[in-house]
Amino acid sequence: MGLQGFFARHPVFTHQEFVAFSSAEEPRSVKTLEALLAYHCRTGRIVRVRRGLFIVVPPGVKPNACPVDPYLLAAKMSDDAVLAYHTALEFHGKAYSVTEQFQYLTNRASRPLVFRSQRFRGVLFPKKLRDKKEDLYGVKESERAGLIVRVTSFERTLVDVLDRPDLGGSWEEIWRSLESVEFFELEQVIKYAILLGNATTVAKVGFFLEQHRDTLMANDSHLERLRECRPNKPHYMERNGKRAGRFMAHWNLVVPENVSERSWEEIL
Numbered sequence: 001m002g003l004q005g006f007f008a009r010h011p012v013f014t015h016q017e018f019v020a021f022s023s024a025e026e027p028r029s030v031k032t033l034e035a036l037l038a039y040h041c042r043t044g045r046i047v048r049v050r051r052g053l054f055i056v057v058p059p060g061v062k063p064n065a066c067p068v069d070p071y072l073l074a075a076k077m078s079d080d081a082v083l084a085y086h087t088a089l090e091f092h093g094k095a096y097s098v099t100e101q102f103q104y105l106t107n108r109a110s111r112p113l114v115f116r117s118q119r120f121r122g123v124l125f126p127k128k129l130r131d132k133k134e135d136l137y138g139v140k141e142s143e144r145a146g147l148i149v150r151v152t153s154f155e156r157t158l159v160d161v162l163d164r165p166d167l168g169g170s171w172e173e174i175w176r177s178l179e180s181v182e183f184f185e186l187e188q189v190i191k192y193a194i195l196l197g198n199a200t201t202v203a204k205v206g207f208f209l210e211q212h213r214d215t216l217m218a219n220d221s222h223l224e225r226l227r228e229c230r231p232n233k234p235h236y237m238e239r240n241g242k243r244a245g246r247f248m249a250h251w252n253l254v255v256p257e258n259v260s261e262r263s264w265e266e267i268l
Helices: 002-009 015-025 030-042 070-075 085-091 127-131 154-163 171-179 186-196 199-211 220-227
Strands: 012-014 046-050 053-056 101-106 113-115 118-124 139-144 147-152 245-248 253-256
Touching: 002 015, 012 015, 012 070, 015 030, 015 053, 030 046, 046 113, 070 085, 070 101, 070 118, 070 139, 070 147, 085 101, 085 147, 085 154, 085 171, 127 186, 147 154, 154 171, 154 186, 154 199, 186 199, 186 220, 199 220, 199 253
Parallel strands: 101 118
Antiparallel strands: 012 053, 046 053, 113 118, 139 147, 245 253
């Protein structure tokens, strides 16, 4: 395939991928490989995003004008990266609005990275999932520009953005985005919500399914299984601050008025 073939097939690549390819093609010393990367950075064929991560500049394009696929970049930020939260909604084409912030799940703590106005943030897999070795529950593989990207499914994403609304946008953003998904496999939603082990999150999922029970075909059996795992006492839907809202007794959940009423749908 040759080095140019590698660049053509890897618009975003890691140092490890470059070493693996080069070693298979023609064994070279570490010093030689580093010199090759440095040379192509100097000539503008590739751009170093951060240590160990590079993007390829298409022929005839200036490095500072090179388009970057942020989903590929996020997927390469760590060797265990999984696109998640609002980024998963965007990847699936279901986000109500697009942002310049991209989240990925990982088991490695790292600082957020800003690259060309886009912010990439690694979020640790939930501890309870790690303890149960269920990190990858509801994770799918998808192809993008010839590369494999891991991303959370619709079902896991629904639960994740309700569990961490700070990573999903405003409540209106979360609601409108999830409402654009035509179908959820509810058994997977329920299993994952319970697996996550957070009673408040279970209640939020139950409330969402109940509010959309007709469109999502959520029946009493679905809701009852979630109700069995609800909080024992009233919990606020929003983690930060006890914001006034409507108390949903059967979920032991205090829901902000704008969410319970979907006030963003009002015609002014």
